[in-house]
Amino acid sequence: MATAGKVIKCKAAVAWEPNKPLVIEKIEVAPPQANEVRIKIVATAVCRTDVHHLLENMHNDSFPVVLGHEAAGIVESVGSGVTEFQPGDKVIPMYITQCRECRFCKSPKTNQCEKGWGAGRHSVLATPDSRFTCKGKKILQFLGTSTFSEYTVVNQMAVAKIDPAAPLDKVCLIGCGVCTGYGAAVNTAKVEPGSTCAVFGLGAVGLAAVMGCKAAGAKKIIAVDINPEKFEKAKVFGATDFVNPKDHSKAISQVLSEMTNGGVDFSLECVGNVGVMRSALESCVQGWGVSVIVGWTNLEDFSARPIQLIAGRTWKGSAFGGFKGKYGIPQMVKAYLDKNLKLDEFITHNMTLDQVNDAIELMKQGKCIRTVLHVSPQ
Numbered sequence: 257m258a259t260a261g262k263v264i265k266c267k268a269a270v271a272w273e274p275n276k277p278l279v280i281e282k283i284e285v286a287p288p289q290a291n292e293v294r295i296k297i298v299a300t301a302v303c304r305t306d307v308h309h310l311l312e313n314m315h316n317d318s319f320p321v322v323l324g325h326e327a328a329g330i331v332e333s334v335g336s337g338v339t340e341f342q343p344g345d346k347v348i349p350m351y352i353t354q355c356r357e358c359r360f361c362k363s364p365k366t367n368q369c370e371k372g373w374g375a376g377r378h379s380v381l382a383t384p385d386s387r388f389t390c391k392g393k394k395i396l397q398f399l400g401t402s403t404f405s406e407y408t409v410v411n412q413m414a415v416a417k418i419d420p421a422a423p424l425d426k427v428c429l430i431g432c433g434v435c436t437g438y439g440a441a442v443n444t445a446k447v448e449p450g451s452t453c454a455v456f457g458l459g460a461v462g463l464a465a466v467m468g469c470k471a472a473g474a475k476k477i478i479a480v481d482i483n484p485e486k487f488e489k490a491k492v493f494g495a496t497d498f499v500n501p502k503d504h505s506k507a508i509s510q511v512l513s514e515m516t517n518g519g520v521d522f523s524l525e526c527v528g529n530v531g532v533m534r535s536a537l538e539s540c541v542q543g544w545g546v547s548v549i550v551g552w553t554n555l556e557d558f559s560a561r562p563i564q565l566i567a568g569r570t571w572k573g574s575a576f577g578g579f580k581g582k583y584g585i586p587q588m589v590k591a592y593l594d595k596n597l598k599l600d601e602f603i604t605h606n607m608t609l610d611q612v613n614d615a616i617e618l619m620k621q622g623k624c625i626r627t628v629l630h631v632s633p634q
């Protein structure tokens with residue numbers, strides 16, 4: 257590769273400060289250092305977590321930053337010590353690393369790795385250890401990935417190699433939303449055949465959770481959203497019943513309890529709202545109900561009455577659907593190529609990187625499921 261070992265000047269969307277539009281800039285991307293991989297991003301989608309960081313962030317030290325973490329690309333060059341990847345490999349960056357060596361990676365119980373960017377900085381989400389500069393300033397890296405850029409450099413612990421046949425402008429969704437929701441149902445909740453489920457929030461994460469509930473054999477999947485325009489899509493992914501909390505004067509947990517003879521077996525919160533987290537828990541049946549928190553917020557604490565758990569409910573959380581990325585991502589890509597996983601149905605808009613602010617606006621207004629930004633040719 258002509259660019260290997262050299263600084264690449266390329267286009268990226270820089271978030272200089274919170275609550276302001278991103279600015280398309282020429283940035284410099286330094287070559288990968290030891291154990292790092294430089295990736296040409298082909299396609300990246302916008303996830304709610306990018307929007308949260310821009311609009312709800314409480315840490316002044318997390319800007320300027322290049323956002324984006326749901327993407328797919330092609331390896332451009334690798335640093336010393338990298339043997340797992342070579343230029344030309346199709347890859348998906350992972351915001352949860354898998355070093356394969358730490359006690360968490362060695363345990364089958366979790367996908368939390370202690371070696372990644374997140375060590376000690378989980379609430380900040382953006383780290384200064386990036387290879388980006390712009391106008392003489394260091395630009396931070398978001399979630400260890402930063403994919404709103406033509407090139408990015410990530411640690412090899414944070415890269416999954418995928419099938420060369422995969423269309424990158426579709427499988428980019430596997431980099432976050434689809435694995436997150438699907439895995440929350442299948443891996444974290446462990447939805448059982450014949451069960452009754454409720455999914456709160458029908459963005460890409462919630463719709464993927466609906467798809468996971470269906471794949472696990474749930475017989476009733478209640479889709480809950482305050483935006484009724486989302487119900488049509490939820491039906492496509494397998495939802496059987498639809499509830500708009502705005503149509504009811506009583507608590508939504510009461511409504512679901514009446515629909516299900518005492519509560520659902522599994523509920524998944526895919527909104528990122530502590531009130532909804534509580535409702536999702538209270539919508540579960542006593543004795544064995546399991547509620548999984550998937551939505552992200554660090555603005556508020558959640559609360560619930562202890563009796564909810566004393567009565568036999570379980571309250572859990574899930575990051576990236578519990579998948580260990582290096583294993584789970586290639587499997588999900590294969591499932592898509594084998595036509596056992598829907599992806600195309602999530603994509604409501606296709607745009608270029610230059611239009612990233614329009615894509616963010618669509619998400620703010622609840623007018624999209626996923627917008628895919630086409631960054632570089634495949």
Ligand SMILES: NC(=O)c1ccc[n+]([C@@H]2O[C@H](COP(=O)([O-])OP(=O)(O)OC[C@H]3O[C@@H](n4cnc5c(N)ncnc54)[C@H](O)[C@@H]3O)[C@@H](O)[C@H]2O)c1
Nearest residue numbers: 304305457458459460461481482483527528551552575576
């Ligand atoms: N845990 C993880 O690993 C992880 C990964 C990715 C995203 N997330 C989080 O998951 C959440 C969903 O992400 P997304 O990209 O699908 O977002 P999205 O904005 O596309 O979807 C959220 C949906 O929730 C609905 N909603 C809002 N308030 C509601 C309420 N009170 N009751 C019911 N529905 C309500 C909205 O109408 C919308 O359809 C976000 O909080 C995101 O940050 C978590």
Ligand SMILES: [Zn+2]
Nearest residue numbers: 303305432433
């Ligand atoms: Zn995400």
Ligand SMILES: [Zn+2]
Nearest residue numbers: 355358361369
């Ligand atoms: Zn690890």
